[in-house]
Amino acid sequence: AAEASSRDATVTVHTGTRVESLEPGNAIKARLSNGTVQEFDLVIQATGVRPNIGFLSQSAVKCLLGVLVDENLQTSVPGVFAAGDATTVPYKQIIISMGAGAIAALSAFDHLIRA
Numbered sequence: 001a002a003e004a005s006s007r008d009a010t011v012t013v014h015t016g017t018r019v020e021s022l023e024p025g026n027a028i029k030a031r032l033s034n035g036t037v038q039e040f041d042l043v044i045q046a047t048g049v050r051p052n053i054g055f056l057s058q059s060a061v062k063c064l065l066g067v068l069v070d071e072n073l074q075t076s077v078p079g080v081f082a083a084g085d086a087t088t089v090p091y092k093q094i095i096i097s098m099g100a101g102a103i104a105a106l107s108a109f110d111h112l113i114r115a
Contacts, residue, residue, distance in 0.1 A: 012040075019045050051086045064088055072107040073100060079115070081108050 027039035062076040084097035
């Protein structure tokens with residue numbers, strides 16, 4: 001865990017730990033997967049920062065820190081599309097990823113009807 005403090009606030013970061021449950025109140029009680037229960041004013045949980053693309057290492061799909069895609073979210077393999085956190089597209093908040101999923105689905109449909 002890493003901690004950073006300012007005059008008015010303390011930020012605590014727990015890595016490799018999940019939030020198992022939350023109890024509302026004046027302070028939020030969070031039960032963590034490491035067995036501890038802590039109180040917070042705000043709880044933010046993130047899944048990770050690196051895409052899980054290792055399964056593509058032996059494929060023809062080109063990857064850097066994510067799957068390389070064009071403006072239609074097509075990969076280096078015609079007819080194969082990727083969206084969201086797996087790609088190199090910036091700003092991967094959930095709403096952006098949802099929109100990217102729609103673009104990839106529509107691009108795949110377009111690819112199939114033109115084939």
